[in-house]
Amino acid sequence: MKTTTTTMQTGLKIVIIGAGYAGLATVIHLRKRLPNAHITVIDQHAAHTIITRLHHTAQHPLADIQLPLQELATRFDFTFVQHAVSFEAPQLLAWQHSKCLQLDDKTIEFDYLVVATGAPLGAHAKASNGYDLAGLSQHCLATLLKKLIAQSTNTALVLNIIGAGPTGIQFAFAIEQVLTRCHIAYQLNLFDGQAQLLDAFPATMVRYVEQRLAEKKITVFPRHYFKGEQGTDLVFDDKASNSITVQRSDLSLFFLGKKDVSPLQANSSGQVLSGGQVLTRVFTAGDCSHYVDLGANAMTSQNALRKGKAVARNILREAGLVHFCLPYMHQEVGYILSLGTDDAVGWIGNKNIIVQGLPAMMAKEMIEAQYDLLLKGIDCSLF
Numbered sequence: 001m002k003t004t005t006t007t008m009q010t011g012l013k014i015v016i017i018g019a020g021y022a023g024l025a026t027v028i029h030l031r032k033r034l035p036n037a038h039i040t041v042i043d044q045h046a047a048h049t050i051i052t053r054l055h056h057t058a059q060h061p062l063a064d065i066q067l068p069l070q071e072l073a074t075r076f077d078f079t080f081v082q083h084a085v086s087f088e089a090p091q092l093l094a095w096q097h098s099k100c101l102q103l104d105d106k107t108i109e110f111d112y113l114v115v116a117t118g119a120p121l122g123a124h125a126k127a128s129n130g131y132d133l134a135g136l137s138q139h140c141l142a143t144l145l146k147k148l149i150a151q152s153t154n155t156a157l158v159l160n161i162i163g164a165g166p167t168g169i170q171f172a173f174a175i176e177q178v179l180t181r182c183h184i185a186y187q188l189n190l191f192d193g194q195a196q197l198l199d200a201f202p203a204t205m206v207r208y209v210e211q212r213l214a215e216k217k218i219t220v221f222p223r224h225y226f227k228g229e230q231g232t233d234l235v236f237d238d239k240a241s242n243s244i245t246v247q248r249s250d251l252s253l254f255f256l257g258k259k260d261v262s263p264l265q266a267n268s269s270g271q272v273l274s275g276g277q278v279l280t281r282v283f284t285a286g287d288c289s290h291y292v293d294l295g296a297n298a299m300t301s302q303n304a305l306r307k308g309k310a311v312a313r314n315i316l317r318e319a320g321l322v323h324f325c326l327p328y329m330h331q332e333v334g335y336i337l338s339l340g341t342d343d344a345v346g347w348i349g350n351k352n353i354i355v356q357g358l359p360a361m362m363a364k365e366m367i368e369a370q371y372d373l374l375l376k377g378i379d380c381s382l383f
């Protein structure tokens with residue numbers, strides 16, 4: 001048994017597509033248990049973006065939230081290949097049998113494959129003053145704001161955020177802080193198609209956010225469906241008054257969510273289900289996956305990290321290196337929204353336990369610190 005284990009540990013080849021939260025969590029947990037395995041990570045980008053901190057770029061350089069994947073490859077001893085892998089679901093069955101990926105003229109063999117490509121982002125910004133998530137991952141918001149402030153005249157700047165989900169709200173507070181500190185005259189607007197802000201969150205939390213938005217003079221326009229751009233202006237279908245409104249815009253930020261693409265179905269070990277068959281060598285984790293049994297599937301970094309860890313454990317089990325491993329059963333333990341650098345609100349434990357102000361900020365900082373430690377190889381998650 002010992003000889004078999006040693007041979008397997010030396011020879012195991014694992015390929016992970018996607019170096020986001022789920023992909024990196026899989027690598028880090030696997031590397032701890034398999035010091036000799038050959039792990040290859042493929043990503044279309046050269047850096048891992050800590051996307052949950054994207055709103056920090058209203059004040060800080062983009063480089064602060066981007067980690068070169070080559071640096072992580074050295075830290076966790078994996079081979080990094082920068083490549084966009086294009087595939088449709090039937091390809092997964094073919095990979096299960098062939099146990100190899102073909103990238104241009106390169107063949108990469110594997111014993112286990114992990115698909116952790118996240119959820120595709122919708123592209124919305126077309127005008128020269130409009131940015132969506134892809135744009136904000138390339139252009140630092142702090143630089144855009146600096147330019148806008150430098151060019152401002154006596155007329156108040158008009159900044160519009162389209163999409164008032166958690167991301168839009170975090171950005172609104174981060175931008176408000178910058179503009180207020182610069183003593184600039186501005187109008188900051190948040191547009192959303194829904195009648196009620198953050199309707200999936202507890203009412204106490206929503207009330208707190210609404211109060212803070214009012215205090216900061218961030219104007220919310222509910223029931224406003226974005227129809228398109230007219231030059232640099234924005235056109236909305238105002239469902240409240242059943243009219244079309246045109247909004248002047250000096251800067252437009254689009255946070256209209258992810259593309260509606262069906263996730264890969266998987267069992268509670270993270271193995272892909274395809275046409276009623278379990279693909280024993282092909283795993284999936286993170287936003288691109290839906291586990292059919294017990295655990296939480298919401299598209300959060302917390303679930304992506306837990307699924308990544310579950311996949312790593314289940315690869316060890318499938319390879320015969322551990323005999324038992326619990327299925328993925330993770331339930332969300334909280335969600336905290338940052339409302340600028342000095343305030344936050346959220347729930348911890350269950351949705352009746354609301355934290356706000358300093359305790360919420362401290363909890364948010366602890367979550368961030370936990371992730372920084374994980375990227376250094378230290379897992380201090382409690383669950």
Ligand SMILES: Cc1cc2nc3c(=O)[nH]c(=O)nc-3n(C[C@H](O)[C@H](O)[C@H](O)COP(=O)(O)OP(=O)(O)OC[C@H]3O[C@@H](n4cnc5c(N)ncnc54)[C@H](O)[C@@H]3O)c2cc1C
Pocket residue numbers: 017018019020021022023042043044045048051052053054083084085086116117118119133167285286287288299300301302304336
């Ligand atoms: C702005 C923003 C703020 C957020 N804030 C929070 C928050 O505060 N709390 C929270 O819990 N969640 C938050 N989320 C959600 C959270 O970030 C996601 O749930 C998490 O990133 C999912 O991790 P993942 O690994 O599945 O996917 P991702 O992190 O999206 O990683 C996918 C990786 O796969 C790569 N990739 C994709 N397609 C291919 C391909 N074809 N070939 C090669 N590589 C590919 C991508 O480049 C990327 O590196 C936020 C999301 C956004 C966009």
